[in-house]
Amino acid sequence: MRLDADEREFMCSGHAACPGCGAVIALRIFTKAMGENTILVIPASCTGVIVGVYPQSVMRIPVVHAPMPAGASVASGLRAALDMRGDTDTTVVAWAGDGGTFDIGFQALSGAVERNEDFIYVCYDNEAYMNTGIQRSSSTPYGAWTTTTPGQDWKRLRKKNIVEALVAHRIPYVATANIAFPEDLVRKVKKAKSIKGSKFLHIFASCPPGWRIPSEISVKTARMAVQANIFPLYEVEDGVRYTINYKGKQRPVQDYFEVQGRFSHLTAEDFEQIQKMVEEDWGLLQRKAGYQAADACIQSSSAQRAIKTNKVF
């Protein structure tokens, strides 16, 4: 695929990310879509470690490292400073992990977007505190093993729906994206850049060590999350206008779970349970997007059929 993005690289090779790191794939494509007039604010996260181990930097654009709870606050301050200097060309981006967004950074984020601060807040989501050793976060999905939900005490709580939380703030633009769909990601980044006010991008980024997957299927696994409707691609404008962006090849959730070691303990009954949860969420989303209930029914029955025949269609 050819991306409608900057030919230049804003990320240098030689960084310390693990092989196949989804966060780095996200960051590389994201910065190519943003172009050079960008400042990144990175609260504590994998990316913080990857990008800025003193005295080196991976990025060819300015990066400000921020404390873990303060990503949105620092971004707000930077925006204000740039405004005072009359710099309207530069876009401020907060780039945080799921821990720095869903949990530790949430109050700053909620406050900043309530003020409709003019920045893009990106949550690259690898569904746990990977950098510190795979501890569960409120983004960790139902069914996952982490070092703090070990053995049979796997996480039996749902993943927080951060997108809906942001939509509830009625900010101009909220969208999900996925490293396996770079063209969609680039389009959303450019759209976010063109809108004034608070923009939130939720980018699904796989983590081979944390998800217990071989590095080479990093992108493929992320793609399966979309195909199984576990991580639907959609965007919400002004908190009300929903658009679903992907309605292509469908898979049963089992396909996605089976390739990952963090779900290896799940049984057929668990998959059935999870399939129901996913279909419930997917049906809800489709209703929000104005699709007929019948449409949701068709989707759901075809997914059921796929589970029975264990076949990708």
Place this chain on the structure above:
Amino acid sequence: MNVAMGQKPFVAITYETTESNKTGSWRFLKPLYQDKQSPCSAGCPAGEDIGMIEMLARQGLFKEAWETILRENPLPGVCGRVCFHPCESVCNRKDFDSPIAVHALERFLADAAVGAALTTKWERLPQKNQRIAVIGAGPAGLSMAWFLSMLGYPCDIFEALPEAGGILRWGIPEYRLPLAVLQSEIARIEQLGVRMRTNNAVVSETFDELRRSYSAVFLGCGHAHGAPLGIAGETPESVKDGLDFLRRARQGERPLCDGFSVVIGGGNTAVDVARTITRFGGNAAILYRRRREDMPAFGDEIAMALEEGVELEELVAPSAIEYHNGRLRLLLRKMKIKGQDKDGRGRIVFDGKKTVKKVIDHVFAATGATAAEPWYSPPLAQRGVMGFSHCVLLLEAGGAPVIYGGDLTNEAKNVAQAIASGKQAAMVLDTYFERGIDEIKSRLEACVVGDGPALSMEAYLGGPRGGRSSHLVQYGEINTDYFQNETRVTQPRLAVEDRSCSFNEIELPITAESALREAGRCFNCGLCDECDNCYVFCPDAAVIRSGNMENRHINYDYCKGCGVCAVECPRYALIMGGEGL
């Protein structure tokens, strides 16, 4: 905090990049760009580089696509129409939705090239001293002459009939292969300097003369004589030769076929004879000793024949024929299926003593053909005889080498195999002259496409695509996430009422838009089409592209060997190999 008023606080600022960290040292598997073989290419007897042809066609590079066909096959206009396209039955896309319509695209490219009067300055090897005589201007002889010319040999073709083309000119009706199409292909071969000596039958004395005056002789005079049925009461008048009937029809005659004719046989010739009879206003039935699904004729042709009014009677075998009140009476024995033959078709046995009698006006035999003269057939294995999959080389003192090809040596007798034979014979002869007899086998082996026996002239000439790995790409190796279901192009046809009363070509051309769309469906198995997925997804920004394929490479200083590029390659053009590679 002891920051004095007016002083900036201390901030750690980096001025260095990470490029001094050579993360390539982490790697234990190495991605490598590697072109591989597509099943279609290996399935094509002529070894056409189909994946590349469709890729060029999709990019709108019709001329380059056409030239790529001609590299391996001098008769694309013919093969796009009459070849049984084994490429399509092995196409990996069949497991996804439906195979690529390779034959329709081949025909489109050939017709487009003729329509645009495309010519090309062929890169040919320097002229050699040896002159070659080619006997028989059928598909094998024409291919032999084409490939020999590419290899620098001047050659003369000797043809007994007044025009070149062999079975293509005299055995296939015009509604399947229009004369103009064949003529333009032959003209292109002649443009290479091949001399066409028609009306020049070679008999056994002139053959010896040719062996003295030429450096080698290629014998490719085909199986042009219909085999008799071998039934009681059979005479050349009562049971006519189907091939001869077609030949006379193509000569412009209107051979006798009024009333009701039966055609014995199940191959394309039988179907062609029956359909030609209906076009001349007669009624025809095909009698076949097996069932319809066992017929070697193309399924589509059979279906169209039935639409045109041809009848089909299965499981009957002729046993005797006699004259009866000025007509013919054919005695047929009923057959039945019992078990299965080695080739998967039903094994037939007599159905007790059941017989049928049929009173008809004409009987045509189309049950197979043989060589016209016994000396056409290649000698049995002995000293001085080298056998190959598609040709036989005879070296003996007192005469130039003779190489037998086409139907004379091929197990399967069709156009694509004849082309394969001409190509193989050209390679055998060239290697014999240039490097000696001991090198022939090994040189041919180096040019095999996939598992063989198809050979690649590109590989023989040392072209860039000759360096493909021998790995045949399987469906499971294609990343189908990058492909969407799309319907296969359907070739438009003349309506049944328009076609059954004329010899106009039935299959109509597809549009350029359809051709582009169809070529776009191709997986291009094992071929990099510069889709850039490797570049887009590389987490280490270690895929370097400089505008063209030659310069696309991986920066192993930084590549950590994660393998994402290889998995996300839609076409399996990247592999992960050990560090030693």
